[in-house]
Amino acid sequence: MISRREMLKATGLGLLGASCSGWAPLLADELAAAGQRRRHCVLLWMTGGPTQTDTFDMKPGHANGGEFKEIATN
Secondary structure, three states: OOOHHHHHHHHHHHHHHHHHOOHHHHHHHHHHHHOOOOOOOOOOOOOOOOOHHHHHOOOOOOOOOOOOOOOOOO
16 A cells, blocks of 8 residues: 555656656757857765764764864964
């Protein structure tokens, strides 16, 4: 039996996919009409890694503070 959450997820993804399916031909036509090729592409694949809190919050005096301590900046 499929749960309500799984049904909503599948329906939402299906609607999203159906709404996006017409973009590729339109973009191809626009690119062909422009007469120039794109030369640059920037891809930022930024999965994983520590969170911002873990990289900038040293948690001084806390049990989870680790071996590194804050430094004086003034």
